[in-house]
Amino acid sequence: MPRLSRRGLLRSVVAVTSASGAAACSGQDRAVRVAVVWSADELAQFRAVLRGFPGAPVRVTSTGEDIDAFLNARRLAGTSPDVAILPRPGLVTEYARRGWLAPVLPTATYRSPTGLTELLTYRGVGYGVWVKAAHKSLFWHLPSRLPERPDTWDALVGLTRRLGALAVRGAGPAPLAVGAADGWVLTDWLENVLADVTTPEEYDLLARGEADWRERPVQAALLRLADLWGTPGAFPGGGRRALLTQFQESVIQVVHQREAVMVFGADFARGVARAFGRDGEEPATFRFPAANAADEPPLLVGGDAAVAFTGSDRGVALVQWLTETASFAPWRQAGGYLSPDLSVPLREYADGPTGDLARELHAAASPRFDLSDRLPSPFTGTDGVGIWRIMQDFFADVTAGAPPAGAVNRTTALLAAAAQDTERGR
Structure with missing residues (x-):
């Protein structure tokens, strides 16, 4: 059975489509070629955006989750696209180091959150621009099932224990659902806790591979997760089923199934909730809680960046056009699109919940970018390897009742070894 990814419920391995919805053979030679990881609704909305591009027609290829493998293969074949939308800033700097990318600049009015632009630079030159953001510090729930939302980490743990005890007796649903079969879900948990227990400088050192994964901040974060994930009755069907979910x-x-009360997930969970909700009840959200109610809760962001490949002036023109405020207006109006451009007025979000998330992004003093997406490719993780696999093994240990201290020590040793192997490989 094919695995579903975070990019959509129905993904084809390679789907070639025209931005106008019709690929005319006479126009393909002059079309701007774009490679994206998006599929399903995201791909359809991006097509609608590209209909407004005033230059050449645009032809879009949906590559599947592993866009890096796709682009490497195209490079070897001499058929690189003009533009790619990349889900990890580490790919931008890696391709720039190899000489694959042309420098790009956003429009003059474009403004991304503090620190994010620097992630797309190499030797002081910008090689990518953010075109879509993701808010990755949210818990989703139905208001009827959770009238009081936890505002601290300890409150979340206490709620999980109370609901877990009821679930063990068959007197209620499990407190938490988790899609642990997708390793990125578990790294998002870890990164939110790391954002709460580290300074921005400590967090960045881990992302750059300049800190030891065996030191106190990582151990403290993993111990927190072990305390929560090891709660009896925490997940529908237990940890083993969660690892298949x-x-x-x-x-x-x-x-829909009402087997769990809460699920942690990014803003794109709303599309799934809308498609599968029942009884007309809209899901609500609360922020991933900090240890102290007085502290600002962590705000983890992800994003997709547009790059242009060397030799393509049309690609550079398209990337810059994508940073114009009006370019993504069709997607903002349709809902489900969070702009990384802080100059976009909040009133332009027709979707109220997404507008609320945009307001949080605008107000955040120091959002942290998804750490695993910043790590070098062998460490960043894919199915069955890297940090994703390490976190899945940790989840399996603590949900099976392994002593937290031992599980944490094993996991930090594996993380440190993976970081060292990656550095030696580079």
């Missing part, structure tokens, strides 16, 4: 299914367990 993908992200979309975990959302469905909350909004």
Whole structure:
């Protein structure tokens, strides 16, 4: 059975489409070629955006989750696209180092959150621009099932224990759903806790591979997770079933099957919730809680960046056009699109919940970018390897009742070894 990814419920391995919805053979030679990881609704909305591009026609290829492998193969074949939308800033700097990319600049009015632009630079030159953001510090729930939302980490743990005890007796649903079959879900948990227990400087050192994964901040974060994930009755069917559950299914367990009360997930969970919700009840959200109610809760962001490949002036023109405020207006109006451009007025979000998330992004003093997406490719993780696999093994240990201290020590040793191997490989 094919695995679902965070990019959509129905993904084809390679789907070639025209931005106008019709690929005319006479126009393909002059079309701007774009490679994206998006599929399903995201791909359809991006097509609608590209209809407004005033230059050449645009032809879009949906590559599947592993866009890096796709682009490497195209490079070897001499058929690189003009533009790619990349889900990890580490790919931008890696391709720039190899000489694959042309420098690009956003329009004069474009303004991304503090620190994010620097992630797309190499030797002081910008090689990418953010075109889509993701808010990755949210818990989703149905208001009827969770009238009081936890505002601290300890409150979340206490709620999980109370609901877990009821679930063990068969007197209620499990407190949490988690799509642990998708390793990125578990790294998002870890990164939110790391954002709460580290300074921005400590967090950045880990992302750059300049800190030891065996030191106190990582151990403290993992101990927190072990305390929560090891709660009896925490997940529908227990930890073993959670490791077979993908992200979309975990959302469905909350909004449709009602097997769990809460699910942690990014803003794109709303599309799944809308598609599979029942009884007309809209899901609500609360922020990933900090240890202290007085502290600002962590705000983890992800994003997709547009790059242009060397030799393509049309690609550079398209990337810059994508940073104009009006370019993504069709997607903002349709809903489900969070702009990384802080100059976009909040009133332009027709979707109220997404507008609320945009307001949080605008107000955040120091949002942290998804740490695993910043790590070098062998460490960043894909299915069955890297940090994703290490976190899945940790989840399996603590949900099976392994002593937290031992599980944490094993996991930090594996993380440190993976970081060292990656550095030696580079």
